[in-house]
Amino acid sequence: MKRAFPILAILTAALLSYGLYQALVVAPTEKTMGDVQRIFYYHVPSAWTAGVLFFVNFLASIAYLIWRNNKADALAVASAEVGVVFCTVVLVTGPIWAKPVWGIWWTWDLRLTLTLVLWLIYVSYLLLRRFSTSGQTPVIAAVLAIFGTLDIPLVYFSIWFFRTQHPQPVIGGGGSIDPRMLHAFLVNLIAFTCFGALVCWSRYRLEVVRRDVEETQALESLLEPRSAR
Amino acid sequence: MSYLYAAYVITWLIHIGYLGTLVRRYSRLRNEMEELKRQQ
Numbered sequence: 001m002k003r004a005f006p007i008l009a010i011l012t013a014a015l016l017s018y019g020l021y022q023a024l025v026v027a028p029t030e031k032t033m034g035d036v037q038r039i040f041y042y043h044v045p046s047a048w049t050a051g052v053l054f055f056v057n058f059l060a061s062i063a064y065l066i067w068r069n070n071k072a073d074a075l076a077v078a079s080a081e082v083g084v085v086f087c088t089v090v091l092v093t094g095p096i097w098a099k100p101v102w103g104i105w106w107t108w109d110l111r112l113t114l115t116l117v118l119w120l121i122y123v124s125y126l127l128l129r130r131f132s133t134s135g136q137t138p139v140i141a142a143v144l145a146i147f148g149t150l151d152i153p154l155v156y157f158s159i160w161f162f163r164t165q166h167p168q169p170v171i172g173g174g175g176s177i178d179p180r181m182l183h184a185f186l187v188n189l190i191a192f193t194c195f196g197a198l199v200c201w202s203r204y205r206l207e208v209v210r211r212d213v214e215e216t217q218a219l220e221s222l223l224e225p226r227s228a229r
Numbered sequence: 230m231s232y233l234y235a236a237y238v239i240t241w242l243i244h245i246g247y248l249g250t251l252v253r254r255y256s257r258l259r260n261e262m263e264e265l266k267r268q269q
Contacts, residue, residue, distance in 0.1 A: 020237075039236040046240070085247045089240050096236040199248070206254055213261050220268060 001201070012198055015191040022184035030181075039097040041184055045192035046089040047115075051152055053083030053196055054122065058149035061142035073138045074211065076145060077129055078203035080122050086196060087119045102165070111166035114155045121148035 023041035030037035060076035063069060094112065095105040106112065125148060128141050159166050177185075 024237075035230050035233050038233050042237060042240050082247075085243060089243055092239055092243065093236045096232050096239070100232050195244075199244075199251075202251055206251060206258070209258055209262075210254075213258055213265065216265055217261070220265065 005198070005201070008194070009198060012191065012194040015187065016195060019184070019188040019191040022180075022187050027181050027184035028178055033101055036097060036100050039093050041188045042192075043090060043093040043097060044185065045189045046086045046093065048189060049192045049196035050083045050086035050090060051156070052193065053079045053086060053200060054118070054149060054152055056200070057083060057122075057145050061145040064138060064142050065146075070211065071208065073142075074207040075204050076138075076142065077126075077207050078200050080125050080129075080145065082196060082200045082203055084119065084122045084126060085199075086192075087115070087122065090115060091119055107165055109165040110158045110162050111155065111164050114151060114158055118148070118151045118155055121151060 019041070023038050027038065027041065029035055056079040057076050060072045060079060063072035064076060094115075098107075099105050121144070125141055125144050128144065129137065132140070134140070158164060159168055
């Protein structure tokens with residue numbers, strides 16, 4: 001993976017550039033909303049990537065609780081942190097789209113509120129990881145992550161089961177979409193997923209190395225008084 | 230149009246900002262590792 005990383009990074013950058021070109025130049029302008037609809041090509045792939053990363057966090061948390069594997073715990077931290085970054089993008093691009101279309105930045109609609117709750121759950125997870133000094137922190141964080149994941153299906157299905165202001169899905173929701181719009185969307189979906197995976201991998205490596213350094217520092221500090229004697 | 234550009238620019242500012250924090254954390258770790266090697 002270490003050798004393949006630069007190649008994957010270049011391929012992802014190329015895919016993201018192609019996705020940007022498709023979203024801004026090739027995809028046709030939507031009739032009702034106009035150019036502001038193009039925010040969809042970044043908003044939805046970011047939401048998808050955040051969901052995937054939070055699901056990775058869920059699986060890693062379960063793996064940690066079963067096997068007490070430190071690498072699973074490191075992956076849980078990495079995926080939660082990168083997931084929060086993508087979820088932040090969702091919460092920022094959504095209101096920027098809503099202002100010209102709805103006339104307001106924010107409304108306490110079920111989909112929007114549940115997404116904000118999801119973001120708050122994972123921010124509290126990261127704060128717990130950052131500031132708790134208890135030896136039980138990874139276990140408590142893993143349990144919090146498992147409960148936090150329950151919000152993901154609620155966010156997704158909220159627009160299916162309840163009347164909300166959020167637009168209904170065009171893809172898989174019975175609507176039709178221009179093939180050029182679909183192409184731009186799918187390219188960005190793949191590009192953002194690859195980008196999220198690469199950033200998560202980098203953050204995971206950082207976490208593993210950080211833990212190794214902390215362990216070595218702790219050992220050094222234990223050995224120091226002996227060598228001084 | 231300005232809303233569209235604002236959304237795209239802010240998206241990349243968030244990602245570049247986060248990548249910047251990763252690079253800073255990596256370089257701090259590298260310094261700590263070099264410090265440890267010197268002590269050994």
